[in-house]
Amino acid sequence: MPIANAPLTLPAGMRSTRASQAVLALFAARPDAVVSEADVERSLQAQGIAVNRVTVYRLLNKLHAAGLLQRSVDADRIARYMPSGADAGGQAPRFECDGCHQQFRLAGHQARLQTALRALRQELQAAGHEELRLDLAVRGRCAGCVQTPDAMHAAS
Template identity: 40%
Template sequence: MPVASPLSLVDPIDALLSAHGLRRTDAARRVLGWLLAHPDTSYTHAQLQTALQNDTATEAQGETGSTLDRVTLYRLIDRLTQVGLLLCRVDARRVRRYQAMPASVHALPHFECQNCHRDQPLQGALQGNALDLEVAAQNALQALKALGYQGLSLDLAVRGVCADCATAAQTTNQTP
């Protein structure tokens, strides 16, 4: 019977936290685990707190999953963002949104609707140009690093009116 090596027993979330110099607390595991499990979704602080509370409510009794207070969550999000595990975006309404930041990605393009304020990832829509975008992001980051800038990330936000809102506006304008 093969014996599992000690490296195969390491939780990937614990490994990420350790590699970035963070403590492996239950709260850190829950927050990072949730965001990594939902990579295409960005959350406000309040949305993330609600999602984690709802997730806790559905867990079986006896498992870890105590609720996180607001301040603890703010501090944890801040630490995860500082070490590059989360991407923090500020939308047109000045609302901060957080999303897991894959290590291999230097730009996460997204669309912000100025009407309904939904935030939608554009990775699927830009698949044909994704490599060009990645190369441009890497070049920009390398140029800034050469100038001495540190702790860099790149956010590509396209702002406008989404197709749903545009269609609704056309329908409203055509109705007598």
């Protein structure tokens, strides 16, 4: 779950560019967003910000390394990014559609979800495991793909 009302700011030492500010604004405006590099690149281009793919990858990786973004890799090996949460370990469970490959944070019953994730982490720690990173994804078909089984719906 995103940190409520906490604006994303660039980590110390990272240059403030038009692109970096636009990426921070993208995640601030859509705190539940789960987006790929291509989604970010399209968003920047729609705003008239000319960047190449490598620049976007580097920017996303720096924001991830600074702990501002969480990264996951979907079934098609596409890295997707979302704002880091304030929950246990900063991990947000998500749903990944097998049809359109769109991802959604699991928003309902956050307290119960986070309790379950903490219990899982504690169980693994009790078994002697360390440096745990939870990356929980539920896979299936989203409501849009279920309603239109013959055609993939466009990811928004």
